Amino acid sequence: MHAVLLLMMMVFAAVMTGCSSGPDYKIDIIKELYYQKDKPSPFEIKVTEAGKAVTGLTVTADLSMATMNHGTVKVKFAEGKDGTYAADVKVPMNGKFEAAFLLKKDGEKTEKVIEINVVKPEGVAKINGQWITDKDVSFYKFINQLQLEINRDAARKNYSGKQLEEELAYLDSQEKVLDDQNKLLTQIIRLRSMALLAEEKGHKVEAAEVDAAVEKARGQYAQFASAQALIQHYGEEKFWDVEKQQYKLIVLAQKVQKDLVDQAKKENPKAGDQEIYYQAQKQYEDLLISQINSLKIEIL
Structure with a gap:
């Protein structure tokens, strides 16, 4: 009996070893x-x-x-x-x-x-847990459309003849870019990433700064009839409410740009403005890439 029991225990142990879940x-x-x-x-x-x-x-x-x-x-x-x-x-x-x-x-x-x-996603991408929604992407598409129409108006004012035809043909070719979600997401990610960096550096945005930036934008759009027509069709109140949120991010990003310009001036006191801004822009892009790499970005 003891021999049989021992054999059964050995077989059981062998079976259990074979079913092990591994590492x-x-x-x-x-x-x-x-x-x-x-x-x-x-x-x-x-x-x-x-x-x-x-x-x-x-x-x-x-x-x-x-x-x-x-x-x-x-x-x-x-x-x-x-x-x-x-x-x-x-x-x-x-x-x-x-x-x-x-x-x-x-x-x-x-x-x-x-x-x-x-779960169902709340948008098309996330940055550090914050969603980029379909509405965000649609708004950036509209902003690009707005800029395209402004560029068309500017071309009609500044060019004529064959040069105007070529410029308008080029702008027409850019219509396809408006539907490129990856490009729109890139624009959103760039701005939000730099705004986050500005906050990490201790920068803050005052309401007066945002209001001033928005009023400046109003003045620029007011110069172009096509821009005004698009904004009215979109809904003026809705447009400026969203634009105000965007300018909070823009002003933050501009503070980082100013830091880099000031730094470039300090490091290159004899350099001209063009060289200063070139160096600052290069540092901005390097900083942006580093910042994006440090964030948790998910694209669906």
Whole structure:
């Protein structure tokens, strides 16, 4: 009896060893999964073991809803840098999902199950948790359209003949850019990133500064009939309310520009204005790239 019991215990131990979950990996969600109708969303995780990034894994997952039966979404991840793994995932709806991960490396398999909450996105991108909404993108499209019409009016005032035709043809070609969401997002991200940097540096914006900048913009738009017509069609009150919010960011960014101009003047006391502004602009772009890289930016 004792021999039989011992044999059974040994077999049980062998079976348990074979079902071991492998290395003790930890999975953290780097980029949350969102539900977008008929469209996949980026999903990114980071795998660590004892606080260190784990590379060289083959990562797959089965996603299923926790409370409803909508089938299983199979996901295969591609490896990125420093233990990150990403995939584009199309889920049937928002809600709570169970993600059953299978991680393989050097013949060892690890299974991990985590719960994720899939929600509808509030916009098209996030900067440090703050959404860039569809309305934000639409407004920037309108601003670009406004500038395009101003440039057309200016061309008609300053050029004639063939030169005018060429200028108007070029401006017509820029219409396509208005629908380029990536370019619009880039404009938004640049401004918001620099405004955040200005606040980090201790800069603040007074209401009077914003009001002065907005009034200056009003005066510039008033010079062009096409701009006035577009603003009226958009809704003057709505336009200037949104524009005022934009100018808070613009004034903040201008404070960083002024800091860099002052610094360039101090470092190059004999340089002319053109050289000063060139150096300041170069430093501004370098600073902007560094700032963007330091922020958590998610684009859906």
